[in-house]
Structures are given as C-alpha cells and as structure tokens.
Amino acid sequence: MQKSTSADTSVETLKSTHQGSEAVQMRIKNTNSHHDRLSQTKSMILTDVGKVTEPISRHRRNHSQHVLKEVIPPLEQLMVEKEGYLQKAKIADGGKKLRKNWSTSWIVLSSQKIEFHKESKQQALSNMKTGHKPESVDLRGAQIEWAKEKSSRKNVFQITTASGNEFLLQSDIDFIILDWFHAIKNAIDRLPKDPSYPLRKLELFKIQRSSSTELLSHYDGDSKEQKPEHRKSLMFRLHHSASDTSDKNRVKSRLKKFITRRPSLKTLQEKGLIKDQIFGSHLHTVCEREHSTVPRFVKQCIEAVEKRGLDVDGIYRVSGNLATIQKLRFIVNQEEKLNLDDSQWEDIHVVTGALKMFFRELPEPLFPYSFFELFVEAIKKQDNNARIEALKSLVQKLPLPNRDTMKVLFGHLNKIVAKASRNLMSTQSLGIVFGPTLLRAENEMGNMAIHMVYQNQIAELMLSEYNKIFNAEED
Structure with a gap:
C-alpha cells in the first residue's frame, strides 16, 4: 500500500486585496488521511510568481517577543535619574508604625518611583534582568521633608507616601544627602498629585493622632x-x-x-512625675536649673573619657551602640544621679556617643545661630593671627554658659590630641567630628557643603590655638 506522502489535495482559492498586496487563502484537506480533521485555514502572502512565503508560527512570534522583552528593559527602567547607596529605615507601613531599623540600600530613583535594593549595584542589575521586584515607593502624592527629630543621626529626611508608608533616608556626607533631597523633591513636584491622598491622610490623622x-x-x-x-x-x-x-x-x-x-505640666513636674529634660533643652536652661555655667552631664562624660578613654583607638570617631546610648539618655533625663563607672557603660564609645548626642540635640547649637556667620567671616581671613584674634573676640562675646562649656570641651579635646599617637585622633579628625555638631546655620538648606568646610576649619583652629583663644595660659 502506497504511503500518503503525495496526498491529493483540493484547493479553493479566495482572492482578496489588502493594501495593494494580493492575498490568497488556501483551504487544505488531506483526503487520504485516516483521521480527517476539520478544514484549517492558513493565510499566506503571494510575493513572487509561483512562490508563497511560509506563515510565521504564532509560537515562534511569542518566543521572539519574550526574547525582546528580556533584552530591552521597560521604559521606566531606562529613565533612571539617580542611584547610589544611602542608609534607609522604614518607620511606617500603611500608617502602622514600625520599629526603626537602619540598613544600607542601593537606591534607584526613576521618573515616578524609588526602588530599594538590599544588594550591591551589580546584584540589583542582575535581579532586574531576572524579574526580581525590589521594594518600590510610588512618588505620586508623596511628601518629603527634613526629619531632624526622627533620629539622632544627622542629615535625615523623610518620605511619606500616599498609602501611608514612611521612610527615612540618611547619609553622613552633607552634599550627597542634599543632592538626593533635591532630586527626589523635583521628581515629586513633576508628578500629578493623587486626588485621594489628602482624604486618606486626613482619615489616618483622625484615627491615629486624635487629640x-x-x-x-x-x-x-x-x-x-x-x-x-x-x-x-x-x-x-x-x-x-x-x-x-x-x-x-x-x-x-x-x-x-x-x-x-487633668493636672498641668507644671504640677506633674512639681510632684516629680515628669522630670526636667537634659537632652533637647536649651543650654542656658540646663545651666540655670543646675546653678552652673557648664552642664553636669558634660562634666561627667569628660571625666569618664579622660579617666579611661584617652588611649582608645578612634575615640569620638567610633560610634557606640545606639540602643545603649538611648538608654543612657533616658536615665539622664529621668534621674538625678548618674554613675558612668557602672558596668553597663563600660564601652567608652557609648559615653562619647551620648555626649555628641547632647550637643547635637541642643535647640540652638553651642555656637549660637546669631554668631555663625561671624565665625565664618573670621575663618575666611587670610592672615592667621587675624583669624585667631577674630575668633578670640567672638568667644568673649558669647553668653557665659556657651563660653564656659566651649572652653571645657575644647580643653578636653586638646588632651585627646595630645595622645594622637595612641588614639589616632588628630586635630583634623576631631574637627571633622565636632565641626557640624557644634556649629550649624539656622537655615541648613543653604550651602551645606560650603558650610561644612568652614565648620571643620573653625573647630580645628579652636583646637590648635586653644591657649590663645581662651587665654588658657593665664589660668
């Protein structure tokens, strides 16, 4: 029996015209097959005489589209405006407060969203190709603001999304965090506002923070x-x-x-139920309360560091455990007696961290806002002797608590520098640490990068010329 290799076929042609090209529809029917199937219609394009092109397999076409999708990333991935490493902490999810945990993230800012990648840049790019979706933040209807009070760290700003998620972003380098702040703010301002956001925000406010x-x-x-x-x-x-x-x-x-x-705040304070705060209070308020010109806590920290921290590598540069520092802060605010020789404060970096936090949380810094520009102008002078005399004159004009506290602090830091061969903390290193902590412009949205240079230089000169500026040689 002959195999059905050359099967008889009946062809019915239907002619139709499509944009000037002749299309032929052929109905193919295998008459010798034992399994007659329903007639199938295939479309072919007649390109040359007697030559018909094979139709493209639908499966193959889907495969091609799939390959192209992998090779060509989506448009929104191409429009990356900024990317880099920042410290990130998510403090609210849908309005529900979360415990603050800082972590380093690779941040990618596109035209309408931010993506947080836990891995490095190379791993993040690899995950994009494999379809892994990182944590994403929709910037439509979002708000951005500096959040100095949300963390003891410096240079912290907060992003609040329309869905009630809240993120803190931070970097120790001033010009980097300022650049990120403006980039995200510009992206938010360009996007259309979510009309439902004010309503949701109002509802969230009513439920969670009702007075x-x-x-x-x-x-x-x-x-x-x-x-x-x-x-x-x-x-x-x-x-x-x-x-x-x-x-x-x-x-x-x-x-x-x-x-x-309800009892008033004054009544609660008189009964001892609410203690007077040390952290976050004005320097003159703390000194008046203690009948002194230098806060007791500052003296205690300095004594502890000079007793067991002068030889410690990276003193004041190395950060202590933040949870322990917060515990020390709470005790200082609530109790009158503090023993820094206790074993729970054995890590001297906790003591130095608490001291830096005290100065960082002053509502007005140790160098008052009204003196900031004057100190900057003084450090700009070309002649070194003129700079020293200008700083000395300004120090003498400071309020007594500021001047005396400054003298005690810089005298202590001079003892740190004296042992720089052991603790590896030079005048320049301490200037970098304490410059932005002690000197701040009232409007920090100005030239932060330029101010940072002057802040460090002022702190360095105060250290290197301590005796002349504070008349320490006469003491």
Whole structure:
C-alpha cells in the first residue's frame, strides 16, 4: 500500500486585496488521511510568481517577543535619574508604625518611583534582568521633608507616601544627602498629585493622632453622619455605649470633666512625675536649673573619657551602640544621679556617643545661630593671627554658659590630641567630628557643603590655638 506522502489535495482559492498586496487563502484537506480533521485555514502572502512565503508560527512570534522583552528593559527602567547607596529605615507601613531599623540600600530613583535594593549595584542589575521586584515607593502624592527629630543621626529626611508608608533616608556626607533631597523633591513636584491622598491622610490623622478635643467632637450632637465603624472603635475605647443622644451627652460630659481635671505640666513636674529634660533643652536652661555655667552631664562624660578613654583607638570617631546610648539618655533625663563607672557603660564609645548626642540635640547649637556667620567671616581671613584674634573676640562675646562649656570641651579635646599617637585622633579628625555638631546655620538648606568646610576649619583652629583663644595660659 502506497504511503500518503503525495496526498491529493483540493484547493479553493479566495482572492482578496489588502493594501495593494494580493492575498490568497488556501483551504487544505488531506483526503487520504485516516483521521480527517476539520478544514484549517492558513493565510499566506503571494510575493513572487509561483512562490508563497511560509506563515510565521504564532509560537515562534511569542518566543521572539519574550526574547525582546528580556533584552530591552521597560521604559521606566531606562529613565533612571539617580542611584547610589544611602542608609534607609522604614518607620511606617500603611500608617502602622514600625520599629526603626537602619540598613544600607542601593537606591534607584526613576521618573515616578524609588526602588530599594538590599544588594550591591551589580546584584540589583542582575535581579532586574531576572524579574526580581525590589521594594518600590510610588512618588505620586508623596511628601518629603527634613526629619531632624526622627533620629539622632544627622542629615535625615523623610518620605511619606500616599498609602501611608514612611521612610527615612540618611547619609553622613552633607552634599550627597542634599543632592538626593533635591532630586527626589523635583521628581515629586513633576508628578500629578493623587486626588485621594489628602482624604486618606486626613482619615489616618483622625484615627491615629486624635487629640482630646477631636475625641469630643466625635460625640458632638451635630456629627450625625459619623461612620459606624469609627463610632464603634471610639466607643470601645471609652467603654460606653452611645446608641442614643442621652448616652452621647453623658460620655461627652465625662470627657469634659476628665480634661478639665487633668493636672498641668507644671504640677506633674512639681510632684516629680515628669522630670526636667537634659537632652533637647536649651543650654542656658540646663545651666540655670543646675546653678552652673557648664552642664553636669558634660562634666561627667569628660571625666569618664579622660579617666579611661584617652588611649582608645578612634575615640569620638567610633560610634557606640545606639540602643545603649538611648538608654543612657533616658536615665539622664529621668534621674538625678548618674554613675558612668557602672558596668553597663563600660564601652567608652557609648559615653562619647551620648555626649555628641547632647550637643547635637541642643535647640540652638553651642555656637549660637546669631554668631555663625561671624565665625565664618573670621575663618575666611587670610592672615592667621587675624583669624585667631577674630575668633578670640567672638568667644568673649558669647553668653557665659556657651563660653564656659566651649572652653571645657575644647580643653578636653586638646588632651585627646595630645595622645594622637595612641588614639589616632588628630586635630583634623576631631574637627571633622565636632565641626557640624557644634556649629550649624539656622537655615541648613543653604550651602551645606560650603558650610561644612568652614565648620571643620573653625573647630580645628579652636583646637590648635586653644591657649590663645581662651587665654588658657593665664589660668
């Protein structure tokens, strides 16, 4: 029996015209096959006489598109505006507060979003090719602001998204973090605002941060359109039912009585329930409270460092454990007695970290804002003797707590420099550490990079010419 290699076929041709090209539809039917199938229609293009091109396999075409998709990245990946390493901490997810954990991330800023990669730049690029999706932040409707109070670290700003996520970004290098701040802000300003964002933000504010006055307003007789779920949650916290007007009025009356009977801050301080703060208070306020011109905590830290830290490698440059530093900060704010010889403060870097934090958290720095430009002008002088005399004159004009605290601190730092062969902390190293901590412009959004140079130079000259500037030779 002959094999069906040359099967008889019946061809029906239908002619149609498409953009000037002749198309032929051929219906092919195998008459010798034992498994007759339904007629199949295939489209072919007649290019030459007697020559018909093979149709492109749909499977093959999909494969080609898949290959192109892998070779050519999406458009939004091509429009990368900025990328680099920053310290990142996520402090809220959908309005829910999270524990702050800092980590180094490779940040990629595109036209409308930011991506956080945990790996290095090379690994991040590899993950993009393999389809791995990093943590992404939509910048539409987002807000960006400096967040000095959110962390003890310097140069911290916060991004709040329309969905209620909050991120902190930080870098120790001033001009890098300033460049990132402006790049992200410009990206946000270019994007259309999410119309639903103000409503969600207002709702989040009402639920999470409602004050006593707002709580009362929820029970006002006029607020009849209040959502049932909000009313239910508030009732749960008050342990009262507000099913009718009389219950609402009773709850409102009790809240008013509670608020009017609340003790004032002064009363709580007099009873010792709330201690006067050391960290975050004005220098003159702390000194007045202690009847001194140098804060007691500053003296204690200096004594501890001079007792067991002068020979420690990287003293004041190496960071201590932040959790332990915060614990020390809490004790200083709440208790009168502090023993830095206790074993829990054995790491001297914790003591130096707390001292730097004290000066960093002063509402007005050790070099007052009104003197900042004067000190900058003094350090710009070409003649070294003229610079020294100008700084000496300015120091004499400082308020007494600032001048005396400055004298004690720089005298202590001179002892650190005297043992630089052991602790590896030169005048220049200490200037880099303490310059931005002790001197700050009131408007830090100015020339931060330029200010940083002057801050370091002023701190270095105060150290190297300590005796002349503070008349220490006469003491």
